[in-house]
Amino acid sequence: MIHKLVNILLVEDDEVDVMNLKRAFKKNNIQNELFVAGNGVDALDMLRTAIVASPRIIILDLNMPKMNGIEFLEILRKDEKLKSISVFVMTTSNEDSDKIDAYNLNVAGYILKPLSFEKFITSVATLDNFWSLCEM
Amino acid sequence: MEGSNILIVDNCKTYIENAVKAFSETGIQSTLYFAENHIEAWSLLQGDQKLSPLPKIMLIDINAVGINGIDLISKIRLDSELKSILIFVISNINNNENKLAALNLNVAGYMHKPFGNEEIITLFSTLNNYWNNIEFSSKSK
Numbered sequence: 650m651i652h653k654l655v656n657i658l659l660v661e662d663d664e665v666d667v668m669n670l671k672r673a674f675k676k677n678n679i680q681n682e683l684f685v686a687g688n689g690v691d692a693l694d695m696l697r698t699a700i701v702a703s704p705r706i707i708i709l710d711l712n713m714p715k716m717n718g719i720e721f722l723e724i725l726r727k728d729e730k731l732k733s734i735s736v737f738v739m740t741t742s743n744e745d746s747d748k749i750d751a752y753n754l755n756v757a758g759y760i761l762k763p764l765s766f767e768k769f770i771t772s773v774a775t776l777d778n779f780w781s782l783c784e785m
Numbered sequence: 786m787e788g789s790n791i792l793i794v795d796n797c798k799t800y801i802e803n804a805v806k807a808f809s810e811t812g813i814q815s816t817l818y819f820a821e822n823h824i825e826a827w828s829l830l831q832g833d834q835k836l837s838p839l840p841k842i843m844l845i846d847i848n849a850v851g852i853n854g855i856d857l858i859s860k861i862r863l864d865s866e867l868k869s870i871l872i873f874v875i876s877n878i879n880n881n882e883n884k885l886a887a888l889n890l891n892v893a894g895y896m897h898k899p900f901g902n903e904e905i906i907t908l909f910s911t912l913n914n915y916w917n918n919i920e921f922s923s924k925s926k
Contacts, residue, residue: 726891732891733885733891735893743920745922748921749869749922752869752871753868755862755868755869755891757871757891758871758893758915758919759920759921760919760920761920772918775914776915778914779894779914779915782908782912783896784884784895785895
């Protein structure tokens with residue numbers, strides 16, 4: 650489990666995927682507070698108004714309305730107060746162009762959304778184990 | 786991760802020996818390259834000994850004596866061919882200024898460097914599991 654003080658912001662418009670992630674967090678006994686924004690615009694607002702206070706990390710979907718994940722990342726990386734936040738992409742997009750764009754904006758990882766809930770649990774466990782090694 | 790290169794920038798011989806053993810024991814299938822300092826590292830990235838393919842992952846002890854890690858990462862982030870490399874800082878020296886600088890340069894992880902065998906295996910086993918579960922791009926723009 651990552652340090653209890655770290656807040657996690659999930660930027661995701663699909664309610665089923667939000668639910669899957671919440672359930673997977675529960676199965677992995679991850680107790681960090683999880684915030685949800687349905688698109689990049691709302692996510693930026695939650696970060697800038699410190700609704701999601703530091704320290705924080707972001708799990709980011711790419712295909713969203715109003716502002717997609719790459720657009721959000723571009724703005725995040727240009728914001729002096731937000732640019733250092735670690736971002737983990739979790740998306741259905743297997744397009745190489747999306748991976749290139751995301752890594753060029755220095756995400757810490759790019760994960761394909763698992764197709765089954767069991768794999769969601771495993772995927773979140775992998776993330777959790779990695780986060781437990783990281784100092785933020 | 787098979788067929789990919791990992792560049793380790795570190796000059797602690799004991800740690801490097803243990804890391805090599807741990808890589809082998811955890812079954813990491815990437816090819817390891819080593820640089821003792823930022824100059825050697827740059828030579829492997831954009832100099833005479835440029836690696837092909839370029840590493841997708843780097844592990845750097847930014848606080849080790851003789852390694853100007855922050856300068857190196859800054860140069861990498863400014864280079865269009867290198868900027869997307871996943872960089873993990875692994876260090877056991879507390880230097881908050883360097884840590885902040887590294888996080889501002891969007892390192893993928895900032896981790897404590899273990900020395901015990903068990904702890905090193907745990908570290909690389911966890912990293913290997915993580916690397917096997919994330920996607921990498923096949924080329925750079």
